[in-house]
Amino acid sequence: MKVTIERANLLKALNHVHRVVERRNTIPILANVLLRAEGGDLFLKATDLDMEIVDRVPAMVEAAGATTVPAHMLYDIVRKLPDGSEISLETGEGGTMTLRAGRARFSLQMLPDADFPDLNAGDLPTSFTLPSPVLRRLIERTQFAISTEETRYYLNGIYFHVLGGERLRAVATDGHRLAKAEVEAPEGSAGMPGVIVPRKTVGEIQKLLEDPEGSVEVALSDSKIRITVGAVVLTSKLIDGTFPDYERVIPKANDKILTLTKADFERAVDRVSTVSSDRGRAVKLSLSEGRMVLVVNNPDSGSATDELAVDYEAEPIEIGFNSRYLLDIAGQLTSEDAVFKLADAGSPTLIQDQTAEGTEADALYVLMPMRV
Known part of the structure; x- marks a missing residue:
């Protein structure tokens, strides 16, 4: 095999395929990427036996052929070469592939391409x-x-x-x-x-x-x-x-409706959770008409409270959540205001974007409460 290829093209393809390759492998061939040159293209393939990725990039093929070389090593070499480099790949005797770019020259150990596994997709109806x-x-x-x-x-x-x-x-x-x-x-x-x-x-x-x-x-x-x-x-x-x-776990009868400004809520949760323990991460939300008080107590480092004006008219409730989970969900909401539908302190809460009346949100989240 002898092929010449632009660095940018090879790097982009290697970036797609090398991530599939596990750093530690008990089967040596799985640490390699398959390179096959034919026509005017270089094909690259990597697999971990559960998943495979194949990419194809244009190249100047002087001699068709195929081989496999260490995937992460090849990626690191190409990544460190100067922008605009033209790379030559050539297989020779002695079980090595030579990579040349400008004055740089590398020899990489090869394994036979015939041993490279193929993840047969079968019929995909x-x-x-x-x-x-x-x-x-x-x-x-x-x-x-x-x-x-x-x-x-x-x-x-x-x-x-x-x-x-x-x-x-x-x-x-x-x-x-x-x-x-x-x-x-x-x-x-x-x-x-x-x-x-x-x-x-x-x-x-x-x-x-x-x-x-x-x-x-x-x-x-x-x-x-x-x-x-x-x-x-x-x-x-x-x-x-x-x-x-x-x-079965998506609540249908949560009747306590809380509407709040998503950005303000995110910032308040982030602030008070600064003192929470890494293990617990619990934040208590105390709701009463028109207001929410956020409370975090950590016996080892102290406590924090914050208060938000919210749209809430149901009976008062105190409920605890994992602050990390609250922030994860808030980060996925796309509307300016978020809607929480609650039942009681021990039941799952429904969280979603605020939508126009009569329309349904195209994403919703269910969060289990914590004891606080």
Whole structure:
């Protein structure tokens, strides 16, 4: 294989694929990136056996061929080369690939391309296209609530499904909070299976959706998903499990309505939580007509209170929440005012954007209270 390629093109492609490669691998070939030169392109592929990313960049191919070299090392070398460099990659005898750029020269150990695993996607019967910002928004509004508890593996991702052929919905929960966002279902998505996309895959998809004018092609079965953004193709296994019936935990009868200015609330929570303990992070909200008092008590460091004017006319209530969770949710709200629907100090609270009368918010959040 002998190929010449612009540094900027190679770096962009390596940036897409190298992140999939785990730093520690018991299988040596999984630490490598597959390079295949043919026609007028250089193809790059990386995998961790659960997910693979393939990218293609234009290159001057003098001799077609393929090999694999250490992914992170190649990425670091290309990243440190000067802007505008022209890079030459050539495989030779002795099991090494030579990289040249200007006066710099590197020899990288190769492993045979024939040993590189292929993540066969199989048949993907459901396919549809979405604008990149739409899928990105679905991910951003729910990603923070993905569970990191490995024993409840079926919560370690975002659950995507279509309701009545009309709405594409994304849901994530860790048992303490739940995030739900939805958009109009794209053409071709009707009848898609409900799928749980793993946390790592979600993060990689999000990084590919950078172009605000771009679109993304989605193809999936009940076990795999393939995302195509431009020349980049990401294929991933899905979580093999059943997502819980989340509708059961979304409160329907919370009748105490609190409306407040989101930015003021965020700042107040952030201020008082300065004295909270890293473990507890509890903030107590004391509500009475027209006002909210935020209280944090930390036996080790002190206490803090703050007060906000709010729109609240129901009976007084005191309820505690994890301040970090409150800030996570507030950060996803897009309207100027936020609406809290409460029941009592021990029941889940519903939080959403304020919407025009008669319309529903396209995202809502459920937060479990804490004892304070």
